[in-house]
Amino acid sequence: xxxxxxxxxxxxxxxxxxxxxxxxxxxxxxxxxxxxxxxxxxxxxxxxxxxxxxxxxxxxxxxxxxxxxxxxxxxxxxxxxxxxxxxxxxxxxxxxxxxxxxxxxxxxxxxxxxxxxxxxxxxxxxxxxxxxxxxxxxxxxxxxxxxxxxxxxxxxxxxxxxxxxxxxxxxxxxxxxxxxxxxxxxxxxxxxxxxxxxxxxxxxxxxxxxxxxxxxxxxxxxxxxxxxxxxxxxxxxxxxxxxxxxxxxxxxxxxxxxxxxxxxxxxxxxxxxxxxxxxxx
Amino acid sequence: xxxxxxxxxxxxxxxxxxxxxxxxxxxxxxxxxxxxxxxxxxxxxxxxxxxxxxxxxxxxxxxxxxxxxxxxxxxxxxxxxxxxxxxxxxxxxxxxxxxxxxxxxxxxxxxxxxxxxxxxxxxxxxxxxxxxxxxxxxxxxxxxxxxxxxxxxxxxxxxxxxxxxxxxxxxxxxxxxxxxxxx
Ligand code: SF4
Numbered sequence: 001x002x003x004x005x006x007x008x009x010x011x012x013x014x015x016x017x018x019x020x021x022x023x024x025x026x027x028x029x030x031x032x033x034x035x036x037x038x039x040x041x042x043x044x045x046x047x048x049x050x051x052x053x054x055x056x057x058x059x060x061x062x063x064x065x066x067x068x069x070x071x072x073x074x075x076x077x078x079x080x081x082x083x084x085x086x087x088x089x090x091x092x093x094x095x096x097x098x099x100x101x102x103x104x105x106x107x108x109x110x111x112x113x114x115x116x117x118x119x120x121x122x123x124x125x126x127x128x129x130x131x132x133x134x135x136x137x138x139x140x141x142x143x144x145x146x147x148x149x150x151x152x153x154x155x156x157x158x159x160x161x162x163x164x165x166x167x168x169x170x171x172x173x174x175x176x177x178x179x180x181x182x183x184x185x186x187x188x189x190x191x192x193x194x195x196x197x198x199x200x201x202x203x204x205x206x207x208x209x210x211x212x213x214x215x216x217x218x219x220x221x222x223x224x225x226x227x228x229x230x231x232x233x234x235x236x237x238x239x240x241x242x243x244x245x246x247x248x249x250x251x252x253x254x255x256x257x258x259x260x261x262x263x264x265x266x267x268x269x270x271x272x273x274x275x276x277x278x279x280x281x
Numbered sequence: 282x283x284x285x286x287x288x289x290x291x292x293x294x295x296x297x298x299x300x301x302x303x304x305x306x307x308x309x310x311x312x313x314x315x316x317x318x319x320x321x322x323x324x325x326x327x328x329x330x331x332x333x334x335x336x337x338x339x340x341x342x343x344x345x346x347x348x349x350x351x352x353x354x355x356x357x358x359x360x361x362x363x364x365x366x367x368x369x370x371x372x373x374x375x376x377x378x379x380x381x382x383x384x385x386x387x388x389x390x391x392x393x394x395x396x397x398x399x400x401x402x403x404x405x406x407x408x409x410x411x412x413x414x415x416x417x418x419x420x421x422x423x424x425x426x427x428x429x430x431x432x433x434x435x436x437x438x439x440x441x442x443x444x445x446x447x448x449x450x451x452x453x454x455x456x457x458x459x460x461x462x463x464x
Binding site for chain 1: 282302304344345346347348349350353356357358359361362364384385386404406407408409410411412414415429430442444454455457458459460461462463464
């Protein structure tokens, strides 16, 4: 049986925390550059230019792309033929986050008690971790530092099956319209459809881990992604909400089978600082 | 359109020259404050106590930067969502603040306060924290050090880019900009 030491997981996680916050992925960077060509508003173009320059400064001078270095969110696919030695998976990830955020001069944005004391934990732990046991002997760790400003603009709605495609479109477009400039557009829109109340929220989050520009493998949902994207951009909100044609860079839909009585839907928004990183061990 | 160069702190004349949609480059001294610092300032105002900084003519920047590395004035330093400060902002204008910089929508009460007290609400580009940090030359804590990243800092800025969202005349770039490009 293949063995992986907990300390190895921590080392990878610490590196990933720093890298994701400093180097924007090529997928998002390309989408930003492409939008500069199609943006019609002069102010909108100016914003996109600043964002592109920002990504370059971050990379060249090792400064975080955004000061909100996020809630650390992980999706782990653990091959069931791998044995973890020397600690628990959760603690190994937390240790990596602790080190990555401290050594990387990243902002610690997590408070322990959400309602009363709200005291900063000082090391950005705990992380939010979803673990899936999969066949094989590989381990895949996907990480995204999720900013609060865009996370706050999220929603779950239990639609009726009869609401149909139009119901989903209305829900997503109206929600994004109300969010307006708050989540730092251009945004990436994660949409979940199906499952239960809790499942659908995770689907939308998972959608934000996809490469920007990738399509849902199901043709019907790929078409719906484009349809919703066009409607969102037609709102005219534009980069930073200053007016323009680039409100969103992409819409990603993830689905799950549904109960006969339900059609759960969710929206989770990410900003242009759509940081995500994946490693396979 | 070329950005207008303005200096901080602000005068009423400059406030009244600026309109929603104008791009500006700010040079001079500005102060930072987020949720926790606002809460403390407004508590002092309610008790009639003196404030740790004189707000007259000042810019307040809503920011909670990343820690500075050795040799840096400040870490990544982009704006945070302004709406969380809405409850406190009208009182800040009453005490002489002239402008605030953040990102995102404001309440009607804030927009009314801008007209009443001749003030401005500006947005810096949210998520451009690395770029904006380069325009901040010096950063010192001046009040509430116990709040860490949320303490009130005095910043010396040079050509700090921002866009006027709400002016003293009731104009609103968020509303007008979207209307212009909607289809
Ligand atoms: S929404 Fe994104 S870009 Fe904007 S401040 Fe938050 S993390 Fe940064």
